[in-house]
Amino acid sequence: EAGVAxxxxxxxxxxxxxxAFWCNPISGHATLYWYQQILGQGPxxxxxxxxxxxxxxxxxxxxxxxAERLKGVDSTLKIQPAKLEDSAVYLCAxxxxxxxxxxxxxxxGPGTRxxxx
Amino acid sequence: SQKIExxxxxxxxxxxxxxxxxxxxxxxxxxxxxxxxxxxGRGPVFLxxxxxxxxxxxxxxxxxxxxxxxxxxxxxxxxxxxxxxxxYLCALDKGDGGFKxxxxxxxxxxxxx
Numbered sequence: 001e002a003g004v005a006x007x008x009x010x011x012x013x014x015x016x017x018x019x020a021f022w023c024n025p026i027s028g029h030a031t032l033y034w035y036q037q038i039l040g041q042g043p044x045x046x047x048x049x050x051x052x053x054x055x056x057x058x059x060x061x062x063x064x065x066x067a068e069r070l071k072g073v074d075s076t077l078k079i080q081p082a083k084l085e086d087s088a089v090y091l092c093a094x095x096x097x098x099x100x101x102x103x104x105x106x107x108x109g110p111g112t113r114x115x116x117x
Numbered sequence: 118s119q120k121i122e123x124x125x126x127x128x129x130x131x132x133x134x135x136x137x138x139x140x141x142x143x144x145x146x147x148x149x150x151x152x153x154x155x156x157x158g159r160g161p162v163f164l165x166x167x168x169x170x171x172x173x174x175x176x177x178x179x180x181x182x183x184x185x186x187x188x189x190x191x192x193x194x195x196x197x198x199x200x201x202x203x204x205y206l207c208a209l210d211k212g213d214g215g216f217k218x219x220x221x222x223x224x225x226x227x228x229x230x
Contacts (some may be wrong), residue, residue, distance in 0.1 A: 002119070004160075026171075033218075035220075040222065041222050042121075042206055042208075042220030042221050042222045043161065043206075043220045043225055044220070045217060048217065056217050068186075091160050091161075097191065104149060104151065104166060104210070104218075105163045105166065106161075106163060106218065107149070107163070108160030108161050108162070109160050110158075110159055110160055111158075111159075111160050
């Protein structure tokens with residue numbers, strides 16, 4: 001079974017530039033997550049999708065971050081404009097629908113390491 | 118305030134010994150708690166999930182306990198091996214039925230041969 005795919009793996013941009021990350025979840029997984037992981041910290045949830053609807057985006061800095069999940073499959077996360085403090089690894093994860101007794105186990109992609117200079 | 122605490126210092130143990138990692142939380146009432154393993158440059162990998170009505174869960178050399186009174190989970194690796202060296206993350210749900218997962222900062226484990 002193919003895992004969660006993410007691209008690019010690495011990205012270096014200057015502050016105030018824009019960047020976009022792409023994620024392809026495991027086939028059949030209804031729930032998709034985007035996390036930000038700063039060095040030395042645990043992953044912090046930015047946004048959670050159930051199919052193509054947003055379940056939680058309470059920690060997404062909406063003035064600069066946006067995310068979409070078209071047709072309930074692939075997802076993109078965008079930052080515009082980037083700040084120095086956005087330097088982090090951006091992880092995408094997917095899971096089966098956790099509602100109704102489904103699985104809470106999350107499968108993570110390899111992440112995109114973003115460096116903002 | 119709500120928080121999850123894991124040992125910030127790395128844990129160094131000798132091969133063959135049992136590693137015990139701690140996860141404490143405050144002001145959450147999670148329905149379940151998970152443990153993940155993360156290697157450098159990689160995404161976390163799911164290991165075990167334990168529910169609030171379970172005291173203990175085992176999987177091969179791994180054992181997890183969950184004490185909702187103490188608000189603590191212990192993660193044990195028996196007969197540890199150098200290949201077990203990694204960062205181990207504790208994760209729990211907020212307990213509000215929203216299925217939002219909160220991760221701890223993780224504990225780095227080093228197993229020496």
